[in-house]
Amino acid sequence: MSKRILLVDDEKSITDILRPYFEREGFVVVTTDSGTEALKLALEGRTDLVVLDLMLPDMSGEEVCERIRQDTEIPVLMLTARADVESRIQGLRLGADDYVAKPFSPREVVQ
Numbered sequence: 001m002s003k004r005i006l007l008v009d010d011e012k013s014i015t016d017i018l019r020p021y022f023e024r025e026g027f028v029v030v031t032t033d034s035g036t037e038a039l040k041l042a043l044e045g046r047t048d049l050v051v052l053d054l055m056l057p058d059m060s061g062e063e064v065c066e067r068i069r070q071d072t073e074i075p076v077l078m079l080t081a082r083a084d085v086e087s088r089i090q091g092l093r094l095g096a097d098d099y100v101a102k103p104f105s106p107r108e109v110v111q
Contacts, residue, residue, distance in 0.1 A: 002026055002027060002028045003026070003027050003028070003048040003049070004027070004028045004029075004030060004046055004047050004048050004049075005022050005027045005028070005029050005030070005047070005048065005049045005050075005051060006030050006031075006032070006038060006041050006042055006047045006049070006050045006051070007019065007022070007029055007030070007031045007032075007051045008031070008032055008033070008034075008035070008038040008050065008051065008052045008053055008056065008061070008064070009031075009033065009051075009053040009079065010033040010053060010055070010056050010057055011053070012033070014053070014079070014102075015031040015033075017106055018051070018106055018109060018110070019031065021106045021107070021109070021110045022110055025110055030047075033056070033057070034056065034057070034058050034059075035056040035057075035058050035059030035060065035061065035063065035064045036058050036059050038050070038052065038056075038064050039059070039064050039067055039068065042064075042068050042072065042074055043068070043071055043072065045072075047074055048074070048075075049074065049075050049076075049077065050064075050068060050074055050075070050076045050077070051077045051079050051109065052064060052065060052076055052077065052078050052079065052096075053078075053079055053080055054078060054080040054082055054087075054091070055080065055081065055082075061078065061080065062090070062091070062094055065078070065091070065094045065095055065096055066094050066095065068095070069094070069095035075097045075098075076095060076096045076097055077096065077097060077098045077099075077100060077109070078091045078096040078098070078099045078100070079100050079102065079104065079109060080099075080100075080101065080102060081101070081102045082101070083101035083102070088101075
């Protein structure tokens with residue numbers, strides 16, 4: 001059975017870039033631009049990895065990460081334009097497993 005990745009970003013260009021990279025690696029990719037929907041999908045229990053932007057229109061990525069961590073062990077990769085050291089530290093403290101700053105190489109994210 002294929003692993004399922006939840007790709008959460010309000011920039012469609014980001015999801016359009018990353019989707020084919022993940023699919024070539026055999027992943028099923030589900031995308032959303034909503035923190036609320038991301039949380040719902042992650043908590044359904046069929047997600048193996050969440051790639052999460054921090055700046056979402058309806059709920060912050062930080063809040064999504066915290067709430068995912070309250071109920072699951074799903075790995076979370078934060079993918080965000082916030083590249084400063086304090087933001088990285090905060091993301092990791094919230095429970096992210098890794099933190100990649102934009103701009104990024106799609107290969108870096110997928111590997």
